[in-house]
Amino acid sequence: MSAVDIWSADLPDVPDNLDIQFWNLNDPLTRLFDPNTFDLIHSRCVGPGIKRSRWNSYITELARLLRRGGWLQMAEYYYNIQSDSGRLREDHAMYKWGVTYRGLMEDDRDPRVGRSLVDKMRNAGFRDVYSHTYRIPIGPWSGGMYDPSLRFISVTISVGYTWAAACEGDVPRSFANPSNIMANRLQSYEDEVRLLVVQEPKGAGWGRFRLCFGTRNL
């Protein structure tokens, strides 16, 4: 099993069969792995790190790395927090956080990439492409509207802070610019969002998480 990230993470447990590679996903993956190598590739929550112009070649390269009949699973957020309570008006920190985050990503990333993953996978030659959009709570999972079986998506996501996480890795230029006013504002909205999640963990809102998978054409 292989894992790829641009940074080394402090993993508590590294299984013996895990081979960790440090690589920028914006660079050709075919220089890192041989074609026809994997039965399953899982690409999740790397949207803030992948350049807008890179997505098509990224997915085409993932197809090449799969064995025939292998599967690709992709999952990405849409960075827009919503609420059923009607409280997320334009002056709300979560609303402002979403607008600012998407605005900073627009520079050279695609904050809406989740919506086009199915088309991109089909164009790259995948078949039996399936897609589903999940509502991911901001804050801890509560009963009721959230299906407990969705816990499989991620423990990380379940604490909700993923939504308020800053970009890591190969960050968009606008995030990385310390004099960018919006990048600085984002930090203060994040602090507010964290506070709101602590104050009202079960009613903080939700965001969309798009999951797609398909198999490499024979």
Ligand SMILES: C[S@@+](CC[C@H](N)C(=O)[O-])C[C@H]1O[C@@H](n2cnc3c(N)ncnc32)[C@H](O)[C@@H]1O
């Ligand atoms: C939100 S975390 C997601 C981690 C993991 N994929 C998951 O779903 O739990 C984003 C990860 O993508 C990595 N990353 C961002 N841009 C990258 C890039 N261009 N190449 C490789 N890794 C990148 C970051 O270092 C970070 O570990």
